[in-house]
Amino acid sequence: MATEDLNFRKQGMILASKLIANEYHEKAIPAIAGSRIFVELYKFFGSEDPFKKYKELSRKKAKIVVDTLKAKIKIDIETAIKLAILGNVIDFAVGFSPEDLEKQIEEMLDKPLYIDERDELIKEVRKAKQILYLTDNVGEHLFDKILIEEIKRTSNAEIYIAGKEKPIINDVTVEDLIRDGFEALGKVVSIGTQIVGVPLNEVSQEFREVYENSDVIIAKGQGNFETLSEVKDERIFFLLKAKCPAVARELKVPRGSLICKRNG
Amino acid sequence: MATEDLNFRKQGMILASKLIANEYHEKAIPAIAGSRIFVELYKFFGSEDPFKKYKELSRKKAKIVVDTLKAKIKIDIETAIKLAILGNVIDFAVGFSPEDLEKQIEEMLDKPLYIDERDELIKEVRKAKQILYLTDNVGEHLFDKILIEEIKRTSNAEIYIAGKEKPIINDVTVEDLIRDGFEALGKVVSIGTQIVGVPLNEVSQEFREVYENSDVIIAKGQGNFETLSEVKDERIFFLLKAKCPAVARELKVPRGSLICKRNG
Numbered sequence: 257m258a259t260e261d262l263n264f265r266k267q268g269m270i271l272a273s274k275l276i277a278n279e280y281h282e283k284a285i286p287a288i289a290g291s292r293i294f295v296e297l298y299k300f301f302g303s304e305d306p307f308k309k310y311k312e313l314s315r316k317k318a319k320i321v322v323d324t325l326k327a328k329i330k331i332d333i334e335t336a337i338k339l340a341i342l343g344n345v346i347d348f349a350v351g352f353s354p355e356d357l358e359k360q361i362e363e364m365l366d367k368p369l370y371i372d373e374r375d376e377l378i379k380e381v382r383k384a385k386q387i388l389y390l391t392d393n394v395g396e397h398l399f400d401k402i403l404i405e406e407i408k409r410t411s412n413a414e415i416y417i418a419g420k421e422k423p424i425i426n427d428v429t430v431e432d433l434i435r436d437g438f439e440a441l442g443k444v445v446s447i448g449t450q451i452v453g454v455p456l457n458e459v460s461q462e463f464r465e466v467y468e469n470s471d472v473i474i475a476k477g478q479g480n481f482e483t484l485s486e487v488k489d490e491r492i493f494f495l496l497k498a499k500c501p502a503v504a505r506e507l508k509v510p511r512g513s514l515i516c517k518r519n520g
Numbered sequence: 521m522a523t524e525d526l527n528f529r530k531q532g533m534i535l536a537s538k539l540i541a542n543e544y545h546e547k548a549i550p551a552i553a554g555s556r557i558f559v560e561l562y563k564f565f566g567s568e569d570p571f572k573k574y575k576e577l578s579r580k581k582a583k584i585v586v587d588t589l590k591a592k593i594k595i596d597i598e599t600a601i602k603l604a605i606l607g608n609v610i611d612f613a614v615g616f617s618p619e620d621l622e623k624q625i626e627e628m629l630d631k632p633l634y635i636d637e638r639d640e641l642i643k644e645v646r647k648a649k650q651i652l653y654l655t656d657n658v659g660e661h662l663f664d665k666i667l668i669e670e671i672k673r674t675s676n677a678e679i680y681i682a683g684k685e686k687p688i689i690n691d692v693t694v695e696d697l698i699r700d701g702f703e704a705l706g707k708v709v710s711i712g713t714q715i716v717g718v719p720l721n722e723v724s725q726e727f728r729e730v731y732e733n734s735d736v737i738i739a740k741g742q743g744n745f746e747t748l749s750e751v752k753d754e755r756i757f758f759l760l761k762a763k764c765p766a767v768a769r770e771l772k773v774p775r776g777s778l779i780c781k782r783n784g
Contacts, residue, residue: 276540277538280537282534
């Protein structure tokens, strides 16, 4: 996406193959190793955000779908959690029309989650003094917004909503959150990184404090799972689709399963 | 496919990333570079043919489909060329039943080729004194057999059928050709390599002579295209589906197009 020039692309591929050989080792976490490779390639191509158009398209289509769903469906917190997970299922930037996407989501709404610990999450949300919401990709963040609105209605907790400091792949940045009005729902906080997920030893001091002081941490998508699943911490709830074989294996679920699962 | 051991797999992935970084350069041909990487991994895993089961399954399903088609359809050389290309479309080892595969092929038989130079190929086959047929993958080789039978019926040429010396991915080896009765149709010849396609500076002397002396060379699939498309040689006809973006771009056709095209 950074260039149409085939030779420049080829040079980028050769660089990428060397970066992968360097980053890929025994203990590598794909979200972190992958992000380092992307950042190097951004520099090589002289582009700060090659996914800009992709994200714009995702956001535009997701917005239409979310507006339609909100007008059509009665949304409570249970439904909102499911919608947030369904937002993780869909790649909004691919060829489907908003109408088709909306139909897909309505169909999936009727199906059960493979691991469904929504009751526990709702119970914890009601008790919490501070909640941290870790977003994933642009487009689905508008589905996260539905859930955060319901959390706000359900709980008196202080709500923090985290985004990345700088663009990395199609992840939600602090700028995206501000632009889409998340400050009306809670405090927007930067993780301080340009890395997919939450690499705890690289986050900002500010984020670290919010993280430590939260009673419930809602972690969307595979990147957050990859970086947080080995910390056994019961405050964390993972909302995601198990898209890749390794994540499905870790969760002991079939690939493609939809999950609301407490960590630990 | 070489092992179920996750740690062994991880070590193999780390090795693969280093092999890719070494093999991937400005002038690399994916078929050749890829084959070298596979051969190193075969050694690492201590397996001479990790695709053995995959190939067995492909062969078994393709055999059922071919037997049904031969009983149902009147086959002339035009249809046989198309069937050989359609054999290249299908991954026989994936989940579909032979019945579903047969239905798919019958549907595709009615559709035109994106580049259709069958008339020219048939004309050249009729005139030829020697014809060389370069096979591609196991499974589709039974579709090639239908075409070779028609060539034998149409032409008085000496027919050579080439396979790989040793197993590489799911390519047809000399052993596969002998096992499936190709010696009744022509002379089976080894390319002398364990490399996808026909890397002209690595082939055996015997193969080189057959190649030089043939009037028509029929090259199935992308691997043969990758290794022979830059030699401008009008004796070569490519039969393939343009599966990857780079091959489609070179051929100036949409990805997924079915092709019968003279080289040069």
